Amino acid sequence: MVMPALEKLAQISGSAIAEEFDARNVVSPGSHAELYEFLQIKNGFYAFESALHVFPAKAVAPEIGLDDWNSPGLWRSSFGGMTDGCFFFAEDAFGIQFALREADVCTFDPETGIQEKFARDLEGWASLILEDYNLHAGYPLAHAWQVVHGRIPVGKRLLPKMPFVAGGAFAVENLYAHDAVQGMLFRAEIAKQIKDLPDGAKIRFEIED
Numbered sequence: 001m002v003m004p005a006l007e008k009l010a011q012i013s014g015s016a017i018a019e020e021f022d023a024r025n026v027v028s029p030g031s032h033a034e035l036y037e038f039l040q041i042k043n044g045f046y047a048f049e050s051a052l053h054v055f056p057a058k059a060v061a062p063e064i065g066l067d068d069w070n071s072p073g074l075w076r077s078s079f080g081g082m083t084d085g086c087f088f089f090a091e092d093a094f095g096i097q098f099a100l101r102e103a104d105v106c107t108f109d110p111e112t113g114i115q116e117k118f119a120r121d122l123e124g125w126a127s128l129i130l131e132d133y134n135l136h137a138g139y140p141l142a143h144a145w146q147v148v149h150g151r152i153p154v155g156k157r158l159l160p161k162m163p164f165v166a167g168g169a170f171a172v173e174n175l176y177a178h179d180a181v182q183g184m185l186f187r188a189e190i191a192k193q194i195k196d197l198p199d200g201a202k203i204r205f206e207i208e209d
Contacts, residue, residue, distance in 0.1 A: 006041065006123055009130060010042040018043040018058065019043070021057065026058060027066065035122060039056070042054075044060075049151075050152045051133065052091075052093075052133065053090060054090040062154050079110075079191060082114075085102070085115075086106065092137045097110065098125065103121065104121070105124065112194065141158070141171075141175070156177040156180055157178065158177060159187075
């Protein structure tokens with residue numbers, strides 16, 4: 001199957017996170033055909049100065065793999081069903097997730113728990129990323145942050161000190177590098193607290209251990 005956008009995205013990205021492709025019990029040529037073929041081209045990578053992160057099929061320390069990232073016990077269960085139907089395969093600079101959802105690719109915003117259709121399929125996803133990685137991967141702000149602080153460490157994403165959903169600025173000063181898993185767990189609490197609030201409602205966050 002010819003997948004020009006996916007192939008181009010793989011070509012312009014960094015080195016493969018995992019050299020050996022082992023997708024057993026993770027993705028299959030049946031249920032995740034496009035993703036299976038994509039990871040055979042390059043098994044996980046970073047692109048656009050680490051703004052875009054595509055997970056490898058399985059963990060290669062210190063990198064996490066699709067198998068662990070999609071396990072309910074890592075962070076998904078903390079969202080109380082908001083992640084249902086999604087198979088997460090990539091994330092932007094701020095930890096907004098890209099996921100397969102039935103025949104579509106959707107985004108998942110961990111601050112709100114909202115799923116939104118992004119593309120008709122994985123090839124369409126790659127086309128949109130290549131067309132505007134500034135918007136869809138968060139490249140300009142990720143680049144600006146790294147100019148000041150250095151490369152985003154493995155296993156971390158750029159989180160806002162003041163959540164974006166609460167009016168936090170998309171600015172270097174409002175960002176810090178934080179463990180990706182802990183960032184998802186923290187924002188799950190935000191998403192659950194604001195789930196049923198009307199637009200414009202005042203927010204007071206309550207974070208519990």
